[in-house]
Amino acid sequence: MSHFQGSCLCHSVRYELVGELQKFFLCHCQRCRKETGSAHAANLFIKPTTFDWRSGADLVKTYHHPDSRYVKSFCQNCGSAVPSVIDHTMIVLPAGSLDSDLPLTPDANIFTDSQANWSKHSGSLPSFAQLPE
Template identity: 80%
Template sequence: MHHFQGSCLCGSIRYEVAGKLQKFFLCHCQRCRKDTGSAHAANIFINPTTFDWLSGADLVKTYHHPDSRHVKSFCQNCGSAVPTIIDNTMILLPAGSLDSEPPRMPDANIFVDSQANWSKNTDNLPGFAQLPE
């Protein structure tokens, strides 16, 4: 069994998970790209019985995109993505909100037909340990 914690950027919201990760997807759909401002969302799905808010649950704001299953929860203070409880049947956990590395690699890239062209074939780009001059 895995046990790990996570938080928002400002540290006001904290949570812990004690249990198995069900699925881990990198989602390239347009909605995930739009709400992360990035190439994809990194979404881990877990069972709600393995999840507990440690602090700041009252600061969680959830947006549900009209006429879709797309939801996103975030900290009202700093805007960071935080876990979303979906119909009390699953929790969508943003991998980047974990305080340590996820205990496994993603299972799959999903909605790859929607992948942004600028995020494809990036292995040949130069890499820098920090912001380049």
């Protein structure tokens, strides 16, 4: 059983979760790229044993994309992604919302047919510890 704590960027929304980790995916679909404004979303899929909004539950807004299973929850103050509770049977946990290190790596890249052409070869780019000059 895994135990997670996390929050949004402004720390108004905080959560705690204990559950069985199902999968950790980097999703390259167009919806996830639009949601993050980036190359992909990084989401953990967890069957919850316990889930609790520690603070800010009233600030959580959830968007359901019409005619799809896509859902995204976010803090209304800062816009940060926070966990989405789906029918009390599954939690979609944005990995970036965790406040502690995650002791695992992603299981797979998914929806790579939708991957942005500019991100396909990013593994060969130089890396910097901070913003380069």
